[in-house]
Amino acid sequence: MTHVAHNPRRTPPASDGFAARAIRRVLVLGATGSIGTQTLDVIEHLNARAAADPGATTYRVVGLAAGANADRLAELARRFGVRDVALADSRAPAASLPDELARAARGPQAAEQLVRGVEADLVVTAMVGAAGLPATLAALELGRDVALANKETLVAAGSLVADLIERAPAGRRPSLLPIDSEHSAVWQCLGGARGEDNPVSPPWPDEPRVSRVTLTASGGPFREWAADRVRAATPAEALRHPTWTMGGKITIDSATLMNKTLEMIEAHWLFSLGPDKLDVLVHPQSIVHALVETIDGSVLAQLGAPDMRTAIQIALTAPRRAPGLARRLDLAALRSLHFEPPDERRFPAVGLWRRCIGPDRSRTTAGAILNAANEAAVAAFLSPDRGRPLAFPRIAELAAAALDAIPARETRTLADVTLADAQAREFVARRTA
Numbered sequence: 001m002t003h004v005a006h007n008p009r010r011t012p013p014a015s016d017g018f019a020a021r022a023i024r025r026v027l028v029l030g031a032t033g034s035i036g037t038q039t040l041d042v043i044e045h046l047n048a049r050a051a052a053d054p055g056a057t058t059y060r061v062v063g064l065a066a067g068a069n070a071d072r073l074a075e076l077a078r079r080f081g082v083r084d085v086a087l088a089d090s091r092a093p094a095a096s097l098p099d100e101l102a103r104a105a106r107g108p109q110a111a112e113q114l115v116r117g118v119e120a121d122l123v124v125t126a127m128v129g130a131a132g133l134p135a136t137l138a139a140l141e142l143g144r145d146v147a148l149a150n151k152e153t154l155v156a157a158g159s160l161v162a163d164l165i166e167r168a169p170a171g172r173r174p175s176l177l178p179i180d181s182e183h184s185a186v187w188q189c190l191g192g193a194r195g196e197d198n199p200v201s202p203p204w205p206d207e208p209r210v211s212r213v214t215l216t217a218s219g220g221p222f223r224e225w226a227a228d229r230v231r232a233a234t235p236a237e238a239l240r241h242p243t244w245t246m247g248g249k250i251t252i253d254s255a256t257l258m259n260k261t262l263e264m265i266e267a268h269w270l271f272s273l274g275p276d277k278l279d280v281l282v283h284p285q286s287i288v289h290a291l292v293e294t295i296d297g298s299v300l301a302q303l304g305a306p307d308m309r310t311a312i313q314i315a316l317t318a319p320r321r322a323p324g325l326a327r328r329l330d331l332a333a334l335r336s337l338h339f340e341p342p343d344e345r346r347f348p349a350v351g352l353w354r355r356c357i358g359p360d361r362s363r364t365t366a367g368a369i370l371n372a373a374n375e376a377a378v379a380a381f382l383s384p385d386r387g388r389p390l391a392f393p394r395i396a397e398l399a400a401a402a403l404d405a406i407p408a409r410e411t412r413t414l415a416d417v418t419l420a421d422a423q424a425r426e427f428v429a430r431r432t433a
Contacts, residue, residue, distance in 0.1 A: 023058050026316075027118060029111050029135055030126030031064040032072040034247045035149045035179065035308060039124050040076065042313045045325050059316065063118040065111040065127070065135070074098035084118045086110035088131065111135035115142070122316070124179070125150040128249050129375050130368075130421055133157055137414065140164045143172045147315040149179035151262045152375075155356075156368035157417045158269035162203055176202045176270065177315035182215045182263050183270055184311035185290035185302035190271065202270040212293040213273055215263055216283035217342060217350070218243050218306075220255040223284060227346050233392040235382050243286040243306045252378045256395050257342060257350035262374075264353035265367055275358050280350060281339045287329065288337060305329055349374075349396035355403055365420035366408035372424035373402035380432045390432060402427050 026043065030036045043059045050056035061080040066073040068089035077085050077100040086105040087097075097104070105113040112135040115123060123139040124147040125132050132150040137157070139146050141164060148154070154161060165174060178184050183202075190204060221240050222230050238255040239248060246254070253259035260280050267273055281291075286306040293299045304310050307326035314321070342350045356366040377395040402424045411417060 023060055024122055024316075025060050025062045025120045027063040027065075027115060027120040027123045027139075028061060028126065029065040029115075029124065029132060030067075030128065030149070031076055032066040032069040033126055033128060035126035035312070036066075036124070037076075038309050039126065039147075039312050039316075040080065042309050042316060042325065043080075046313070046316065046322060049322060056322070057317070062120055063114050065114050067127070067131075070097050070101055073104075074100040077101070084114060086114040109134070112138045115139050115144075120144055122147060122177075124312075124315075125153065126179070128247060130156055130372060130417075133417070134414065137161070137164065140168075140174050140176075143168060143174050145175040145177060147177045147179050147312070149312075151180065151259075151266055152371050154266045154269045154367075155262050155371045156421065157411065157414065158265065158367065159363040159411050160414065160417070162269060165203055175318075177318060178202060178266075178270060179308070179311050179315050180263060180266065181289045181304070181306075181308060181311045183266060183290075184314055185304075186213055186215070186267060186271060186292060188302045188314070189290060189292035189300040204271040206272040209294050210277065210292055211295045212277055212279055213267060213271065214279040214281050214291040214293070215260060215267060216281050216286070216288055216290060216339075217257060217260045218254060218286045219282040219284050219342075220257060222255055222346075223282065225346075230346055231391060231393050238381075238392060242284070244308075248382060249375070249378055252381065252395070253374070256392070257347040258352070258374050258396065258399065260342070260350050261353040261356075262371070265356050268353075268357040268362065275354055278353075280342055282342050283337065283339050285334065285337060287334065288339075303329060347396070349399065352396070352400060352403070361408065363411055364408040365411050365416055366403060368411070368417045368420040369402050369406050369408060369424045370399055372421040373399045373428050376425045376428035377432070380428065394432075398428050398431055401431070 028036050028039055047058055050058045061082050063084040064073060064076055064082050065086035070087055073085055085101055088108060088110055090107040115135045115138045122145045125136045126149040130152045133153050133156060136146060136150060136153045178187055221242055222233060239251050241251050241254055264278050287303050288301050291299050291301045305326045310324055310326045313324050344351045352370060356370055377398040380390045381395055405427060406423050
């Protein structure tokens with residue numbers, strides 16, 4: 001992996017580990033997706049408040065990247081006055097693109113080119129799948145803070161991310177700010193567990209005062225379905241999430257509970273947590289997003305409405321807080337909160353994280369294999385033109401089979417991740433042909 005020198009014109013972060021500026025320049029990767037558009041809504045909200053508060057930070061969008069939705073990308077570029085844009089889809093003739101995309105970087109490397117070519121203080125990585133990995137690594141190489149919504153970065157290449165941050169020069173250590181609601185919740189609870197005013201951003205050092213971290217899962221649309229009904233589930237049924245509004249791939253991951261396996265691997269890298277300190281509980285109301293148990297038996301929980309804009313705003317404004325967009329909780333109206341252990345018989349994907357972290361697995365390509373196999377299986381399940389539709393349980397079965405069949409090797413470079421990714425996708429393609 002090519003090392004890129006830190007940009008000498010970038011203002012070094014403040015001593016608290018976060019960049020403190022009156023104006024913060026932001027790149028949004030995956031701008032037309034669910035997280036990307038909500039990020040832009042939050043930026044507009046924060047800027048509207050800053051207009052009345054001279055001491056507040058203003059957020060300037062300096063670059064936008066998208067996959068194939070050229071018209072929506074052009075609309076966002078107009079709305080935020082952005083000249084530097086990137087479009088992964090290179091199939092459409094340049095003449096057919098909106099004027100705002102005339103200068104766009106195009107192709108699979110377009111997002112990475114945008115990151116390397118545009119000065120920014122914060123890069124929001126909301127691209128879906130392994131496609132967002134090179135751009136995220138590039139941002140960290142350049143010493144830029146990353147607000148991370150791309151699960152696959154840490155699942156497939158957690159050791160590369162950790163090494164990049166560890167090698168960063170003194171005073172220029174980039175912050176890795178979680179946007180997933182569960183990891184944002186852990187981050188907030190750990191701040192309470194430390195009992196200190198000095199904020200710390202992930203990757204979090206090992207915290208001996210914490211005995212267990214529990215991530216919650218909604219249970220998805222099939223939580224109460226019998227096993228035979230789950231086996232016959234259709235894509236349309238799997239896409240009907242009961243509490244969250246998300247993109248297609250992550251909604252399917254929630255239905256299989258694979259999203260929780262991916263989040264457990266992320267939590268391992270973000271918070272230095274081994275398998276013995278991680279747990280999952282199903283919580284269908286999606287109000288409690290994570291719980292942190294300390295060594296004295298106290299349990300800290302973060303509660304909030306199921307609205308991603310809260311976690312996004314916390315990442316953008318850290319270490320400060322500002323009035324948000326999400327509705328406020330009415331605890332009296334809730335009346336009760338329900339928790340239960342996940343059913344690994346019906347949803348075997350929820351336990352696959354144990355095969356990807358630990359002393360002999362964390363720094364291997366196991367996570368890359370799992371992630372790529374799952375992506376390929378989800379794509380096959382959602383494919384409308386398949387002659388023989390993929391059965392819903394096959395998604396988890398194929399991911400587990402890929403881990404069985406493909407040797408996990410030490411991850412030294414991005415090329416190791418790319419090879420494992422390709423092998424897993426080829427494995428799924430053969431099994432689903």
